[in-house]
Amino acid sequence: MKTDLEIAVETELQPIKEIVNQLDLLDEEWEPYGKYKAKLSLNILNRLKSKADGNLILVTSINPTPAGEGKSTVTVGLGQALHQLGKKTAVALREPSLGPVMGLKGGATGGGYSQVVPMEDINLHFTGDIHAITATNNALAALIDNHIFQGNQEQIDPRRITWKRVVDLNDRALREVVIGLGGVKQGVPREDGFNITVASEIMAILCLANGYEDLKQRLAKIVIGYRFDSTPVTVADLKVEGVLAMLLRDALKPNLIQTIEGVPAIIHGGPFANIAHGCNSLLATKMAGKLADYVVTEAGFGADLGAEKFLNIKSRIGELDPKAVVIVATTRALKMHGGVEKDQLATENIEALEKGLENLAKHIETVEKFGLPFVVALNHFTTDTEAEVRVIKEWCDNRNVSLAITTVWAEGGKGGLDLAKEVIQKVEQQQSNYQPLYQLETTIKEKIEAIATQVYGATDVKYSPLSEQQIVEFTKNGWADLPICMAKTQYSLSDQPEQLGRPTDFSITIRELRPSIGAGFIVALTGDMLTMPGLPKEPAALKMDIDRDGQISGLF
């Protein structure tokens, strides 16, 4: 079987100008970045502001498992299928982070005949957006430490600086560090740590800003730490929002590429789906909406994290109006939720499959609570048996749930035509009554509890003493009206990663809150959240190479 990279490299790409022409862009609205990538001007939104938005379709999934669900692949495949059916379509996706690419994943651009290309560019440095975010994040860190070194006029407490440096790599040795060593000429020693770039608040801000002015205002609101008197210190206090916004000039522009079947794909930003909201940029989604009649986008992890945040945070801030949701599942992942071990997934197991369907059931209920029409997409694997597929079909029929079986990895858009037809039918015939699950004016606890009980199915929420104290402080600081961004394990509906399927009778424990005031949300952490991954024993990087002609191998 061919690898994703082999399939991608064999594809005859269209010059990016052809993709630009599909979207009827003006000459001054785009800039080429190489032959197959472009940056899009923010002026497009202004020119088309009175035009009605295209139909926004969100692709989400059951709780992810090591078996893989293929959410990005279904997203691209659905976009290609809609295109084949004559709909003017654009796909909106996140940019991959180099850390996971070099660690375990080896690539994050869909797969098979449903991927975005040129995949080797997108998986590596692409158009430099993530590098610009790294530089901006670390420039702020350098300016903070320099402020303290040069006299500390703002009276920043070096023990309470919350702004961390970042690298876009998996580098566990940087999780906890001590900096400023070496004597009085090197700065002030203090504890610090590095996050992966995609966990930076700068990334979250870039993905929620609606233009340069909004970007600057959000940057200005970032809380970088606290003074000796415990009051928060912001970027505005240091007067550096201008330079930070300047460093993001090009990174704020969405990127245009194509899918392997030549469908326009706008790919921009990629915040973590636990510590942040896990969707591509608002600008990319809005621009796709102005340029196409159907926009297919995805949100990170399962519906309990990605879709919840897409619907409670991003859609609210951006005044988006999603029309339908696709929930991706595989028999393999459902069987894992039903208790099957990873090495037994190729074996038929109806009992486990039926048990695992409970996980899907919960996500369906969640999507219904947001008032959205939905289709379940069964992403078909060659090892799926007829009996297994029949069980899923019957399960859906019994619940009056629309199901489509997709084979988009192997067949591209053709393998997603059934799904596309179901989606079109939902959009054209079923009214979306999208509304967020909670009102911003409710308290921090009420918001957390709305998510925990309605989305996760928890019975209640417990708070650590630290988080109790923080809720009081954050409310005093005027931050209580912000939406909540839950940082929870993606593997389970609960906050215990080993609890697969549909756990019941459980509590969610809030360990700590973190203010992301620039992004515009409060992060609520359940359990330990790694914001800097580590490399495995055999990193994917060890297989990567380039030959004397500049041809890359080892991405997949």
Next chain:
Amino acid sequence: MKTDLEIAVETELQPIKEIVNQLDLLDEEWEPYGKYKAKLSLNILNRLKSKADGNLILVTSINPTPAGEGKSTVTVGLGQALHQLGKKTAVALREPSLGPVMGLKGGATGGGYSQVVPMEDINLHFTGDIHAITATNNALAALIDNHIFQGNQEQIDPRRITWKRVVDLNDRALREVVIGLGGVKQGVPREDGFNITVASEIMAILCLANGYEDLKQRLAKIVIGYRFDSTPVTVADLKVEGVLAMLLRDALKPNLIQTIEGVPAIIHGGPFANIAHGCNSLLATKMAGKLADYVVTEAGFGADLGAEKFLNIKSRIGELDPKAVVIVATTRALKMHGGVEKDQLATENIEALEKGLENLAKHIETVEKFGLPFVVALNHFTTDTEAEVRVIKEWCDNRNVSLAITTVWAEGGKGGLDLAKEVIQKVEQQQSNYQPLYQLETTIKEKIEAIATQVYGATDVKYSPLSEQQIVEFTKNGWADLPICMAKTQYSLSDQPEQLGRPTDFSITIRELRPSIGAGFIVALTGDMLTMPGLPKEPAALKMDIDRDGQISGLF
């Protein structure tokens, strides 16, 4: 008076395709990066390999002072002047590092009407080359720490890892750090430190590699530290040269832009001129030589550092054949070398000027030792008096030295026509007898002493006990045949920065050696060398901004 940024932004740039056409490139040999930047394919060198090289002109200067010499400005101005005289010309320059831009410099792309554009792109993220080098450098660091964490098969001594992480910022708090804290799941605690990216050996390697295969071979030779048994550990031992080379795929391609007068400029790489060799990439210089009849390039700092390394390291490795040297001086800098304080430079002072000319005299002698014709360029300031200019003219006349007065900041190429005519005359009428100053087969000490006595004018070289020991070890490791890259203060011919003018009767003290085996040289450090700058009290960054339309201000 207009700022450099204002002048740059007012310029009507030619589409990059026009610049490409000037150089007769084939369609498949270039890729656009925005409307005014391009990446050039390495295949150009292959297509033109039998074509004779253009005339290579090296621009260097007296020892730099805070008064500024305008070496980059003269380089661009000379290129523009040669172009005005009908010569097919290309300029080859280094890419600016973000650290100094945000610290003190505010920009590093020439000045006035002799700069390269778009200056705001070049000074910020440009085409991402330096970010790619940062990521590659730090990927190696993460792979090293992961190797140790995962069992340390190579028996790397964590106390003797010499590979440092980098950021392309001035961040003194990262000079000395402790990493790997937090317990057994976070790695192995050890002392570490960060350099600025342009001090990375990866940058030096990128600037000396002649293609992907050579790049990979050089990366493989990097020494990252030592085993418990004191033997050196290389990138090849970790088997990661493939992924590192892959991460540099696009960064290895030279960048094409234009000067403010539309002359092609190939700008690529920017290694430090102390810890590394301080010139743009060999690929850029070679490519410019194949595409133009005159190539004007510069080397970092004064002739004692930049030109010495250009001629002893880069030209030797790249088999370049420089035809003439331009030595830039200003009356202001000469007066500083003669003892005048910075705030008195606008006042006429013949005595100090005459004394300061001794600094120029030494650099002239050095260039003559390399067998190269030269012209002195007096970069004229409005505060220069007629008497001062006359003194310099007479000084040059008495020594039979060619002098040209340039006004390229204010007048662009027109202000460099006299210099260009002198340069053409040298090239056409005076034979270059370029040869390096030492043979590679001589010992490490003989090479160091050749540079110290012949280029700096030192009486002898002293060695610290550490460096004595290292010379024995390095020779045993088989590294003695490599050229020497001296890390010395740029401000003085000696290793004492306060010794301006032409110091005599001094020793050079070698404190430490560092192996840059991938780059292909041994660094010899005199005194303390900062490889991570700090920010000043009022960083240039504080004045930088972007408006709602994406227009940048505060670069200069």
